[in-house]
Amino acid sequence: MLDSIFTLKESRKIAKNTYEWVMEGDTSHITAPGQFVNIKLDGFYLRRPISVADVEGNNLTIVYKVVGEGTEKMANMPVGSELLVLSGLGNGYDLAPSGDAPLLIGGGAGVPPMFLLARRLTTLGKSVSVILGFGSADEIFYKDKFEKLGAEVYVTTADGSEGVKGFVTDAMPEISYSYFYTCGPEPMLKAVYDGSSASGQFSFEERMGCGFGACMGCTCETKYGNKRICRDGPVLVKEEIIW
């Protein structure tokens, strides 16, 4: 974990209410896909936790949805802005159990961490399938980026305006896979949990005080004992989750 200054290099709107940032700084503490950073914003007491979407050299990419005052402020920040970023937080996904044909399932703001994961898995020569779930066609992002990695991409929209009509679980039956990785809103995670006999890893969200394990603000119960989502998670394995 490292607290250091990142400079905003690129900021663009990539879908409805959704922004992509490329920031430059010391990324050396980011060790696994599924980890997150905690961003200090002027005028806000608590930092904002956002997943690592991609990391290459000194460039850190994040993708976020505007949902409140903090993310609204972020969307309006000019390129060149400097931000204090706590990086290298959380355990991240474990690539080892993926098997040859992993399935990645991302819903809405849970899609970003799937990108670095897909990039790492395709680099390892895995045949990667991806389901991207959104509400509607205008919310879709990163479909082409996943395709460029050589992943098999399925899109679902709740209103049927593009791809399979329905939820991510509606696209799952037609895909054969060895293992899965998922991130998204909790009802989606639960549906994936109930809808798949395979094993997999789930990334959870929780309201955070610190983001690095000090405050016990984000604790959940697992079969392996109490875990702090920020430090012992955000990724939990299917076998330990209590639902």
Place this chain on the structure above:
Amino acid sequence: MVNTKVSLCGTELDNPVIPASGTFGFGYEFAELYDINLLGTLSFKGTTLAPRFGNPTPRIAEAHSGMLNAVGLQNPGVEKVISEELPKLFEVFNKPVMANVSGFSVDEYVKTVEMLDSVEGIGWFEINISCPNVHGGGMSFGTSPAAAEEVTRAVRRVTDKPIIIKLSPNVTDIASIAKACEAGGADGVSLINTLLGMRIDLKTRKPLIKNKTGGLSGPAIKPVAVRMVYQVYDAVKIPIVGMGGISSAEDVIEFMLAGATAVEVGAENLVNPYACRDIIEDLPRVMEKYKINSLDEIIGGAH
């Protein structure tokens, strides 16, 4: 060279800065970030007799210049604290530590203190009396002078180590509670714990915190805390550990002028993991700026 040393209930601290209970875990995770031996001491996570999961999540909400928490005293229970957490702390920390203890009955406080009393390395007890008393209709021990005195007397009987009673600010007259603790045999008081608060989500029209209410901490509460330290200083002779919204070396001096012998830093550790180190490193500069040679000379200087 300025002198940052202070004496707290007979033990000298290299400086008055102490991470506050609940914001620093059991210390060892911060040792990965900086050498925690530069701290005055540290107050570890509130420990109870039995293990506690705490409250359901969400436990945290943001506020202007602060935060609400309803962690609910999550801790592994005193046995595991002694067998697992403290050994890890003592591997990286070689100063006497402050043991923060909570309970829901006088008996729980007594048993927990008895068990911790034999642990080498504990320099002070900090008794958190903001918890509801299950035998007293759920009213917090810290809101009644009689209950506060009863807890103090009871733990006084089972330890010779200095006892610092941590006071709740959710009272009309904090000085009367402090006096009751002094009468009960306390060696010091620490204040303030969090101020009871609530936030409501406009979208769901429900409280943001699952527990509904949470404790407010951070810079938002600093003026309330400074006022209470000032009032308690006028009321008692025992030393005061001041806290509430401290985020800078200037804040440390402000609390000491109000009457604090030492200070604790809470929520700031969560938003700046290096907060205590930064404050300690900045103290000499701020002391020189305000022409302070020795910190122990300014305690209560505003009176």
